[in-house]
Amino acid sequence: MYDIAVIGGGPAGLSAAVQARVRNKSVLVVSGDDRDNPLRKTQRIDNYLGFPQVSGQELLDRFQTHAAQMGAEQKTGRVLNIMSMGDTFYLSIGSEMEQARAIILATGVVWANKYPGEVELLGSGVSYCATCDGMLYRNKEVVVVGKAADAPHEANYLQELGCKVTYVSDKDPDGLRPDIPFVKAPKVEILGEGRVTALRAGSTTIPCEGVFILRPSMAPADLLPGLAVENGYLKVDRNMSTNLPGVFAAGDCTGLPLQVSKAVGEGLVAGLRAAEYLDQLQA
CATH class of the missing domain: 3.50.50.60 (FAD/NAD(P)-binding domain)
Structure with missing residues (x-):
């Protein structure tokens, strides 16, 4: 079992993973195919502090390397659902299952619009x-x-x-x-x-x-029913806590502005707060 599972391998998720590892928590980062990451497709970024005129691919490569060097495990896959059982979360990743004691949602913007007939026939074809x-x-x-x-x-x-x-x-x-x-x-x-x-x-x-x-990923509210949503984005407080205990969120999935700097900052807060949440559970 991992201390923290991070759903999403973009700036927010990797920032959260680094901060959680600083607090000596075991971390699993689950993300889809890199080709679906909008940052990797960005030719040039001029407003990320300290890295003028960097490409999105170079920045993402640096983030991934940093998280790996800190000891965060990274797994390619599509999280289909998350079940909460007491103080443990069970993540269905394709045909596999992983466990974690806290969750950080960093899925980016995932539009939850369903195709006609999708909801009605889910599980029936x-x-x-x-x-x-x-x-x-x-x-x-x-x-x-x-x-x-x-x-x-x-x-x-x-x-x-x-x-x-x-x-x-x-x-x-x-x-x-x-x-x-x-x-x-x-x-x-x-x-x-x-x-x-x-x-x-x-x-x-x-x-x-x-x-x-x-799809590249599931909408967060589909992964965890009961998550509070506001104007199409996950509702969080300043600690990046959602309305569900042990579940945090960061990055584009929490709303505007959709910027790398904002995602990295929110990921930092989410990673630290998730670690504190686990420390409080142990206490």
């Missing part, structure tokens, strides 16, 4: 994890809705399992197997009564029994 549920759809028609950089890889995995995959996205996929049909569509709708029967992608209707929706 709609899945967020190919490695978890892929075997259930062997020899069956499935659709992968690719919003994350690793979605083509997950689609390939499903095809190799024996699923009959169609890939749908608003962007051309990078690394998709040539034998997987690709439908380009900005909007999708999941169809079915009680079970998934098809997915409508633009003007194309694709019969299927399963739909895998692969």
Whole structure:
């Protein structure tokens, strides 16, 4: 079990990890594919103190190296849900499970808008994890809705399992197997009564029994039901505490301004406060 699990590997999450390690807490940082991190795509940053005209990739590389040197463990994966059981949080990361005594949410901006039919058919054909549920759809028609950089890889995995995959996205996929049909569509709708029967992608209707929706990350309020949200962002106090005990948040997920400096500062506070929270529990 880890003392603290940090969800998100951007400036806020890595800053929190460093500060928690300063307080000698064990830390796991869980983040998605680096290609989905908006900071890595930023060509030039001029307003981060002490690093004028630095690229986002260089800055993120420095942050990751610093956190690793401090002893924070970093894991690539998509956190699907978090369950609170007493003083322990259980994190479902793909098909794996990790435990922590405190949580820091640093997911960045994740829009929680759902596709039509997604909520109603979740668990009845709609899945967020190919490695978890892929075997259930062997020899069956499935659709992968690719919003994350690793979605083509997950689609390939499903095809190799024996699923009959169609890939749908608003962007051309990078690394998709040539034998997987690709439908380009900005909007999708999941169809079915009680079970998934098809997915409508633009003007194309694709019969299927399963739909895998692969976003870069889950919205924080979906990870932990009961989190207070205000104007679309997580509500926190000056200690970066949410309304749930043992759960802290930092960075873009807490609101404007969406800046690296703000994220790093909030991550520092969240990391220190999470460590203090654990010290108080032990006392």
